[in-house]
Amino acid sequence: MTVIDVRGATVRYDKRDVLHGVGLTVAEGEAVALLGANGSGKSTLVKALLGLVPLSSGQALLFGRPTRSFRNRSWIGYVPQRLGIGGGVPATVSEVVSAGRLARRRIPFPATAEDRRIVADSLASVGLADRAAEPVAALSGGQQQRVLIARALATRPKLLVMDEPTSGVDAANQELFAKLLAERLAEGCAVLIVMHELGPLADIIDRAVVLSDGHVTHDGPLPTPRGADGDHPHGVLPDDNPWSGA
Ligand SMILES: Nc1ncnc2c1ncn2[C@@H]1O[C@H](COP(=O)(O)OP(=O)(O)OP(=O)(O)O)[C@@H](O)[C@H]1O
Ligand SMILES: [Mg+2]
Incomplete structure (x- = not known):
């Protein structure tokens, strides 16, 4: 089943088009990397397909339904790019991850034992079980990023959309993250x-879509950077677009 289906998507900010007729599909159990230089439109495309910014033309479908009428928010785990968490409101690590369970709850009923178990599991899966009761503000930047990953996982989503989720996350924890994603993919989750740099994720990515100035310039196997040899299996992706001719 096609989980994400974006066709002819154009997004305009301040009278300037930043996406020009972009198409993107992601199937159940498929992992797609969205690549491209700073300002190429990656975050805009992600927000547009989630319905967080409007399309000026084209369409975005989630699980076969137009994004705007899609109601099963609990099916989607989203890690926004560099979202400040806490926002001045003191919150513990486990409270932030619990927010990932809210969409599944019948407000105003409190968290169930299952909610608490899933929150604890999600934190353990990113290696932060022992920090649950601490204020998020007391964690390092990379640790806070891992809290956001845990929050997205805590929704038990059918689709994970993650905008640079491992920026600032160290190599060992990126390996852990790759394992987590592989498990979700095996369960049929779409990713x-x-x-910018795939690192250990390169092994689990099925397809890459490269954006350049709001246009898709590549959609297919992971591109190999120009000049790369067999010594760079993880395809480090520099910011200037090396995929010309792709
Ligand atoms: N809210 C906004 N209002 C006006 N212009 C915006 C807004 N958000 C993004 N843009 C512009 O849209 C273009 C694409 O931005 P976007 O954030 O999608 O890029 P990106 O590919 O995610 O870059 P990065 O790698 O730096 O995260 C940029 O030129 C940016 O200045
Ligand atoms: Mg971005």
């Missing part, structure tokens, strides 16, 4: 992930 769309914006990255």
Whole structure:
């Protein structure tokens, strides 16, 4: 089943088009990397397909339904790019991850034992079980980023959309994250992930879509950077677009 289906998407900010007729599909159990230089439109495409910014033309479907009428928010785990968490309101690590369970709850009923178990599991899966009771503000930047990953996982989503989720996350924890994603993919979860350097994720990515100035310039196997040899299996992706001719 096609989980994400974007066709002819154009997004305009301040009378300037930043996406020009972009198409993107992600199937159940598929991991797609969205690549491209700073300002190429990756975050805009992610927000547009989630319905967070309007399309000026084209369409975005989630699980076969237009994004705007899609109601099953609990099916989607989203890690926004560099979202400040806490926002001045003191919150513990486990409270932030619990927010990932809210869409599944019948407000105003409190968290169930299952909610608490899933929150604890999600934190353990990113290696932060022992920090649950601490204020998020007391964690390092990379640790806070891992809290956001845990929050997205805590929704038990059918689709994970992650905008540079591992920026600031160290190599060992990126390996852990790649394992987590592989498990979700095996369960049929669809994954769309914006990255600059794939690192250990390169092994689990099925397809790459490269944006350049709001246009798709590549959609297919992971491109190999120009000049790369067999010594760079993880395809480090520089910011200037090396995929010319792709
Ligand atoms: N809210 C906004 N209002 C006006 N212009 C915006 C807004 N958000 C993004 N833009 C512009 O849209 C273009 C695409 O931005 P976008 O954030 O999608 O890029 P990106 O590919 O995610 O870059 P990065 O790698 O730096 O995260 C940029 O030129 C940016 O200045
Ligand atoms: Mg971005």
